[in-house]
Structure formats: C-alpha cells, structure tokens
Amino acid sequence: MTHADPTSIAGKRFPLRDSFTHVVIGAGEAGIAAARAAAASGERALLVDEHPLDPGLFGLDIPYLFGGRLDASTRQAARMEERIVAARPGLLQAMEEGVEVAIGTAAWGAFVKGPSSRALPVRMLGLADRDAAWLVGFERMTIATGARDVALPFPGWTLPGVMGAQGFDAALRLYGAFSGRRIAIIGGGALAQQAEAAARGTGLDVALRVAAPAPLRILGREEVTGLAWQQDGAWREAACDTVVLAVDTVPMVELPDLLGCAIGWDPAHGGFAPVVDAQGRSSLDGIAVRGEAAGTAAAQRAAWLDLALAADEALVCACEEVSAADLRALRPPRYLAAEGPEAGLARLGPPNQDQVKRLTRAGMGACQGRRCRESVHALLSRERPAPLASHRAPLRPLPLSVLAALEEDPALRANWTGWFGIAAQWLPHWEPAPPDAEYIGGRLSGGDVVK
Structure with a gap:
C-alpha cells in the first residue's frame, strides 16, 4: 500500500510577495550593470543588496572580516542608507530606468527544481531585512555578490582590530565609519596596495606593510596594540590599533553552490569559483555569475597559511575553538572527552570538509565558516585540493523575529515536527x-x- 507523505512539498503553496523576470543579487558595479541591462531589455528587474547591514552582523564578521572597527554611526539606519546610495551612484540611475531596488536586504536562500526538489512549483528567492523574511519568484538570476576576506590564523588574529581587506574597504568607502587610526597591512599584491592607498588617501597613519610571507604575531590583550613579524631571523614590532589582512579574497560562492551551479577549484581566480562561460552564464540555465563572484585575482595565500598553520596551537576555527592540532588529529569537541582516530586525517581517506566539520565542529559556528574555510581547506589539501564545503540555507543568520514574519502555507506549518x-x-x-x-x-x- 502506498502512503502519501504529508511532509512532502508536493502540492503545497509557497506564498510569494512578488515575482520578477530577472533578479540581481549584489549592487556593486557588475550587479548594477546587469540590472540596468535587464530593465533596458524590457524585463521586470529587482536589484538586491545586503548593505547597509544590521549592526549585529558586524560582530559576526558577515559578510566581511570587520574586526570590530566600525563606529556607532552604523546604528543610524537612515544615515547608512544615504551612505550606501552616495557610494554607489549607479543605484539612482538604475531606479530611474525602472529597476526595483532593495538595499539593506539579504538573499538568505534561492531554490530551483533539482534532484531533491522536483516538486518545487517555481524558482524562488528568499530575502530578509531587519524586520521580516519573505519569498519572491524569479525566472532568471544574476549573482554579483563579490568576494569575501581570507583570514590568516596567526596568534592574535581573533583580537578586535584585525580586519580583512573587504571589511576595511567597506568601513572606509561604504559606511564612512572606520574607527581605527594607525594601521598595519599584511600582503604584497594589488589588494594590499589598494588598501594602503585607500588608508593614506583618507589620512590614516600606515605603520607598515609586511609584503613577503613571514611568521606574525598580532599583539594585544583586549584589542590590537601592535604587530610583530620575523625578518632576517629576528622579531620586530610596530605599534598599531588595526591590522588589515590583505593577502587574498575569495569569490562568494554560497548562492551559486546552494543553487547547484558547478563550482571548480581554480587558484588563478582565487580558489573555488563558479564555472562560467565568457558571458558569465553558469552551468544552471538562467543563472549567471558576474564580477568578483565569478573569480578574483590569483590566490597568494598558500605560503602565508603554511606559516600560520605550522604551529599545532594555531586557532583555526575561533567560533568552536578548534586548533590546527585538533584538525590534524580529527579530535572531537572537547566536551565529548574523546580522541580522534589514531592516524588522524590520514585515516579519513579522501579529504572532505563537510565530514571534518561534523567530526570536529570546525566551521560550524556563528560566522558560518567564513573565517576558517580557507584554513581548513589548506589543512585538508596537502596532497590534492579537497572538495568545496557545501552551503545550506539560510546563507545569512536570521533572527527568530525575522523568521516568524515569514508567511507560510498552513499545510507546511502543520509538518514542522518533521x-x-x-x-x-x-x-x-x-x-x-x-x-x-x-x-x-x-x-x-x-x-x-x-x-
């Protein structure tokens, strides 16, 4: 006898706030250009950008490594909206050309028909602002979410005052809310040079830039007070209140991966990047990826990560307090009072970051793995590149108050227990x-x- 599964989504209704021909995620240059082109071709276009962020996300380093260096002005929502529009004048042009624009709105998920969702009635995008979450339907999507920061787990990297290049740029250019005064920059490529030029251009004191890979120690107890680096066999120190990690950025592949787009390991474009053609079209029909979300500059982090991860005590996952030694030994969380397999990672077989996450909890914290993914991947990739750690919705932390406002079919709500x-x-x-x-x-x- 066949039994209907009441927990299936088949035949259930998903209340949509609206539907669009084309949705664009990310209002940088690439995203604005894509939205304007869609509107010009007669499509009903929606352009979404998560900035200005809910201030609570700054402390979680989402989507960038902000390092606690944004001042209290970020709590003034109206002022921050004005800052975002002023920093991105193309937004006003897009609105004048018929693009619907939603800033301060994050894409927490996107859903299309696939092997595990054949009953999905339409393509859907999950959105949320500070007050509510909702769904919209779409036919085509352009993902232009840009790149995120790469953390380097040298001693002291979790102190307030340690930022990524993207977080530093956002604090200066987008929000105008950077609270530091004297900075040190780590990195020898174009990213570090841009950070230094931006700092000097706004009158900040640049204490130094460490361009070549070297052992580092970030100094301070409550927050950053200086940087120590090794040069010619001796340790040197410089006073600063901010350290900007500007060695690398990586494409934000969360949304393409969640949708099921092909993602490949491509160090020439930053690491894991969507597989796209010359027009930015992904492996999934109707889904395009543009700008830095499709690939960044060639990865330069390998030597830096080797130095940072050489010490067993290197704190790889700050959220879950997982060290490099814990990962090498596949040691379960401390509260289980258990040991990993005798051979550690060598016992695991082909490395898999999702499996290691379940065994050690590395990457399972509030930052959703943004601060440790590259370090964990480096540890797992000694012989060959480990596969991408998977992404699941919600791609951004959502307060229960926001989730509670999501309109839902009573037939779906009845099966929450499942x-x-x-x-x-x-x-x-x-x-x-x-x-x-x-x-x-x-x-x-x-x-x-x-x-």
Whole structure:
C-alpha cells in the first residue's frame, strides 16, 4: 500500500510577495550593470543588496572580516542608507530606468527544481531585512555578490582590530565609519596596495606593510596594540590599533553552490569559483555569475597559511575553538572527552570538509565558516585540493523575529515536527505521534527505541 507523505512539498503553496523576470543579487558595479541591462531589455528587474547591514552582523564578521572597527554611526539606519546610495551612484540611475531596488536586504536562500526538489512549483528567492523574511519568484538570476576576506590564523588574529581587506574597504568607502587610526597591512599584491592607498588617501597613519610571507604575531590583550613579524631571523614590532589582512579574497560562492551551479577549484581566480562561460552564464540555465563572484585575482595565500598553520596551537576555527592540532588529529569537541582516530586525517581517506566539520565542529559556528574555510581547506589539501564545503540555507543568520514574519502555507506549518527534530520526526509518516511525545536520546518517551 502506498502512503502519501504529508511532509512532502508536493502540492503545497509557497506564498510569494512578488515575482520578477530577472533578479540581481549584489549592487556593486557588475550587479548594477546587469540590472540596468535587464530593465533596458524590457524585463521586470529587482536589484538586491545586503548593505547597509544590521549592526549585529558586524560582530559576526558577515559578510566581511570587520574586526570590530566600525563606529556607532552604523546604528543610524537612515544615515547608512544615504551612505550606501552616495557610494554607489549607479543605484539612482538604475531606479530611474525602472529597476526595483532593495538595499539593506539579504538573499538568505534561492531554490530551483533539482534532484531533491522536483516538486518545487517555481524558482524562488528568499530575502530578509531587519524586520521580516519573505519569498519572491524569479525566472532568471544574476549573482554579483563579490568576494569575501581570507583570514590568516596567526596568534592574535581573533583580537578586535584585525580586519580583512573587504571589511576595511567597506568601513572606509561604504559606511564612512572606520574607527581605527594607525594601521598595519599584511600582503604584497594589488589588494594590499589598494588598501594602503585607500588608508593614506583618507589620512590614516600606515605603520607598515609586511609584503613577503613571514611568521606574525598580532599583539594585544583586549584589542590590537601592535604587530610583530620575523625578518632576517629576528622579531620586530610596530605599534598599531588595526591590522588589515590583505593577502587574498575569495569569490562568494554560497548562492551559486546552494543553487547547484558547478563550482571548480581554480587558484588563478582565487580558489573555488563558479564555472562560467565568457558571458558569465553558469552551468544552471538562467543563472549567471558576474564580477568578483565569478573569480578574483590569483590566490597568494598558500605560503602565508603554511606559516600560520605550522604551529599545532594555531586557532583555526575561533567560533568552536578548534586548533590546527585538533584538525590534524580529527579530535572531537572537547566536551565529548574523546580522541580522534589514531592516524588522524590520514585515516579519513579522501579529504572532505563537510565530514571534518561534523567530526570536529570546525566551521560550524556563528560566522558560518567564513573565517576558517580557507584554513581548513589548506589543512585538508596537502596532497590534492579537497572538495568545496557545501552551503545550506539560510546563507545569512536570521533572527527568530525575522523568521516568524515569514508567511507560510498552513499545510507546511502543520509538518514542522518533521523538519525540526521534534519527536514525530523519528516515526514513519503514516504513524501518528503519541500525545505530548518527547524525543530523548533515541527514544520516544514511554516507547521503544525508534528504528
């Protein structure tokens, strides 16, 4: 006998706030150009950008490594919106040409028909601002989310005052809210040169730039007070209140990966990058990737990461307190009081970052792996590049107050117990759950172990 699965999405309604022919994610130069081109061709276009951010995300270093160096002006939402529009004059042109623009709005997910979602009625984009989350339908999408920072886990890298090049640029150019005064820059390529030029152009004191890979120590107890680096066998120090990590950036591949676009390892374009043709078209019909989201400059981080990860005590995942030694030994979280396999990573077989995440919790913290992905990948890629760590929705942290405002079909809401680990999840869908059932360690209260 065939039983219908009530937890399936087949036949369920997904309330959409609106529908668009073309949605563009990211309002940098590439995104604005794509949105204007879509509107000019007669498409109904929506341009979305997550800036200005909810101030709470700055502390989580999402989407950039902000390092606690933005001042209190970022809490003034209206002023920040004015700053974003002033920094990106193309936004006004796009609006005048018929593009619908939503700033301060993050894309937390996108969903298309695929092997595990054949019953999805239409292509959907999940959006959220500070107050609510909602869904919109779309036919085509251009992803122009840009690049994110690469952290280097040298001693002291988690101190307030350690920023990435993208976070530093956003603090200066987008928000006009940088609170540091004297900076040190790490990196020898164009990214570091741009950061130095921007700093000097705004009157900041640049203490030094460490261009060649070298052992580093970031000094300070409560926040950054200086930088120490090794040169000619001796340690040198310089006072500063901010350290800008400007060795590399990597394409933001969260959304393309979530959608199912092909992603390849391409060090010439920053590392993992979407596979696109000359027009930016991805492997998924109707999905394009443009700008730095499709590829950045050639990766230069390998030598720096080798130096940073050489010490066993290097703190790779700050959110979950996972060290380089923990990862090499595949050591479970400390609260389990257990050891990893005798041979550590060598016992794992072909390296897989998702598996290592489950075993050690590296990458499972509030930053969603943005601060440690490259370090973990480097540790797993000693013989050959490890595969990409997968991405799942929501791609941005969403407060419960925002999720609660998401309009939902009552038929979907009725099956929350099948999705959120409540007792009935562990019963076949054709069996009713006991009244007031409680899931405790593999058992339904009052019943047998659920097979």
